[in-house]
Amino acid sequence: MxxxxxxxxxxxxxxxxxxxxxxxRAASLLAGIAPDTAVDTYGDGGVVAELEAEVAALLGKPAAVFLPSGIMAQQAVLRVHADRRARRTVLYHPMCHLARHEEQALERLHGLIGRPVGEAHRLIALADLEAVAEPPAALLIELPQRDLGGEQPPFDALEAQVGWARSRGAAAHLDGARLWESSAGYERPPAEIAALFDSVYVSFYKGIGALAGCCVAGEEDVVAEVREWRRRLGGTLYGLWPAAASALGLLRERLPxxxxxxxxxxxxxxxxxxxxxxxxxxxxxxxxxxxxxxxxxxxxxxxxxxxxxxxxxxxxxxxxxxxxxxxxxxxxxxxxxxxxxxxxxxxxxxxxxxxxxx
Amino acid sequence: MxxxxxxxxxxxxxxxxxxxxxxxRAASLLAGIAPDTAVDTYGDGGVVAELEAEVAALLGKPAAVFLPSGIMAQQAVLRVHADRRARRTVLYHPMCHLARHEEQALERLHGLIGRPVGEAHRLIALADLEAVAEPPAALLIELPQRDLGGEQPPFDALEAQVGWARSRGAAAHLDGARLWESSAGYERPPAEIAALFDSVYVSFYKGIGALAGCCVAGEEDVVAEVREWRRRLGGTLYGLWPAAASALGLLRERLPxxxxxxxxxxxxxxxxxxxxxxxxxxxxxxxxxxxxxxxxxxxxxxxxxxxxxxxxxxxxxxxxxxxxxxxxxxxxxxxxxxxxxxxxxxxxxxxxxxxxxx
Incomplete structure (x- = not known):
């Protein structure tokens, strides 16, 4: 480097x-935020509510919540899934973001355990899941798999893996940091991919190129509980509007x-x-x-x-x-x-x- | 309401x-961020480093770290103090922010226990502290006490309370959400107040009126560990520069x-x-x-x-x-x-x- x-x-x-x-560049990102942007108060109202509604619709989910970062977003929703199931284990790919870049946040903050399944150099296969004996809280699938250059499984293989999670009583969570890219790859709208999952995380600063920020979408009750964790984790900022306005503008521009x-x-x-x-x-x-x-x-x-x-x-x-x-x-x-x-x-x-x- | x-x-x-x-207002806050602002990458460099250096100097501490919110900042530094002492209890005023507005983040995320000392309608007194038998991890003092209309103890009483904490092997942490206001009240520079404490949290969106954001200042090793917790808590955003630039400009303008x-x-x-x-x-x-x-x-x-x-x-x-x-x-x-x-x-x-x- x-x-x-x-x-x-x-x-x-x-x-x-x-x-x-x-x-x-500060100049171009700032220029993407309208001076008459409707501000939120601690995440309520204004452009934040507008973005959440638009993302929920785009993903075909009843609700969405905006958060400052993916690390916060995914630990919050995984905590909700785990608490509801009184289980602690989250299954994920050995090279996913949680395994590699989050300094054991799941373990140190939530008492959850990330359990890698399959092998680093290839996608998770159904057989990897079937080899898991313990009942997991959640299966996290990253689409596309960044560490494999954006590879993703055939759609029917994905359906089978999510089906396995459901059969074990586990939540199926989509790490959709690059769901916009995944959608292009599958030639399916984001909602069709999101429909397989109980909860979906999407990011706005990677492929979309906005200021840092993301959403979690899912059922109303899950999203409401994620909002409580957002508060506890320090993510319900006095104003979330700069990042939300940036995200909304660039999502509309670049998703197509x-x-x-x-x-x-x-x-x-x-x-x-x-x-x-x-x-x-x-x-x-x-x-x-x-x-x-x-x-x-x-x-x-x-x-x-x-x-x-x-x-x-x-x-x-x-x-x-x-x-x-x-x-x-x-x-x-x-x-x-x-x-x-x-x-x-x-x-x-x-x-x-x-x-x-x- | x-x-x-x-x-x-x-x-x-x-x-x-x-x-x-x-x-x-979005327009005036955005206008306070220069289009040629030097951006950070995941909190490193640019205007974030500039703000951290300026705040460390202003508070007379070896180091400071910028974070998105006070809820994140204070739980992170209290966790550091607690882990270093292998203790779990944080003493605080019954009406402080942690007791009232953070949805048990200390308890639910860190296994720490907030123990209220004294009474809601008055400031903490030395006798309240002397009534505590268990060895605490930290004593948190909020200056001024917002819920009491901005009241604060005489400076020598403050020194005595911090002295008590030190004598018990506890860290002394300053909730300086309104330290800028406290400084005016004591007619002492912020560094003279901060000097009493092991760690200090200051905010930029309240009296300073910037975008949401704050700093924790203290010893190099404590601040370095707070950075690790910032990452785990999801606060090391891809870019923290909008909030940091807003804070730096308005701090210089309004602190005087x-x-x-x-x-x-x-x-x-x-x-x-x-x-x-x-x-x-x-x-x-x-x-x-x-x-x-x-x-x-x-x-x-x-x-x-x-x-x-x-x-x-x-x-x-x-x-x-x-x-x-x-x-x-x-x-x-x-x-x-x-x-x-x-x-x-x-x-x-x-x-x-x-x-x-x-």
């Missing part, structure tokens, strides 16, 4: 960005573009596939994101990132994540407005430079 | 506001005005004291806030609030809080820019209308 300050300085001199919607982003992901995969030393995961991309495995040492990739920024004004990645093979690095490409401002061939040409000695 | 929608509609037609800085706000509080008390049927609490005001006890039934006060808004374009309160006497209502007046835009006599005249039949 490049040093953060160096990376920011390099990036700020670039004019093209292969990833997402380009860098976070997801199929276009997916098309671009596949075009980039097509263009980069012939390049020696690059592998696309999954191939073809299933959602508007993909991982690239680059046959090059980490230092070489970093040096090429630097050179691309300095010489060509193209910003790619902050650095490469490792893999079990020191000669292979992994980077994640999320498709957004910035990616689509370049042609797929241009993006592929830039990516090819990451595996090419000068 | 007036119905929220009715109150908003009435307020929005008013041109004068006796309370604080007037109503929350606190003595002026206090002067206005005392002038209002002087002007309202002769009015029959109104009592000022505390009298004289000790900080830039005060409570008013109004001799009138709740419905009469509400009707007069309505009439003042409709006929005079003056917005006062959403309604009156009850007291043990049904014939007496209580309202809270926080002094801010809007209060200071009226003369003390004008404010007193408006308040007098609340106890006067037409």
């Amino acid at each position: 490049l040093d953060a300050a160096e990376a920011d300085a390099l990036r700020d001199r670039c004019t093209r960005f292969v990833n997402g919607h380009g860098p976070v 573009r997801m199929p276009r982003y997916l098309e671009q992901a596949r075009a980039i995969a097509d263009a980069v596939r012939p390049v020696p030393g690059i592998r696309v995961v999954p191939d073809p991309p299933q959602t508007p994101m993909l991982h690239l495995l680059l046959e090059a040492p980490a230092e070489a990739v970093e040096e090429r990132i630097r050179r691309l920024a300095e010489e060509d004004g193209v910003w790619t990645f902050r650095g490469a994540g490792g893999t079990p093979d020191p000669a292979v690095q992994r980077v994640e490409l999320a498709i957004g407005d910035a990616t689509c401002a370049m042609t797929a061939d241009e993006v592929a040409g830039v990516l090819a430079r990451l595996v090419t000695p000068r | 007036l119905d929220a929608a009715e109150a908003d509609a009435l307020r929005d037609r008013c041109t004068r506001f006796v309370n604080g800085h007037g109503p929350v 005005r606190m003595p002026r706000y206090l002067e206005q509080a005392r002038a209002i008390a002087d002007a309202v004291r002769p009015v029959p049927g109104i009592r000022v609490v505390p009298d004289p005001p000790q900080t830039p806030m005060l409570h008013l006890l109004l001799e009138a039934p709740a419905e009469a006060v509400e009707e007069r609030i309505r009439r003042l808004a409709e006929e005079d374009g003056v917005w006062t309160f959403r309604g009156a809080g009850g007291t043990p006497d049904p014939a007496v209502q209580r309202v809270e007046l926080a002094i801010g820019d809007a209060t200071c835009a009226m003369t003390a006599d004008e404010v007193a005249g408006v308040l007098a209308r609340l106890v006067t039949p037409r």
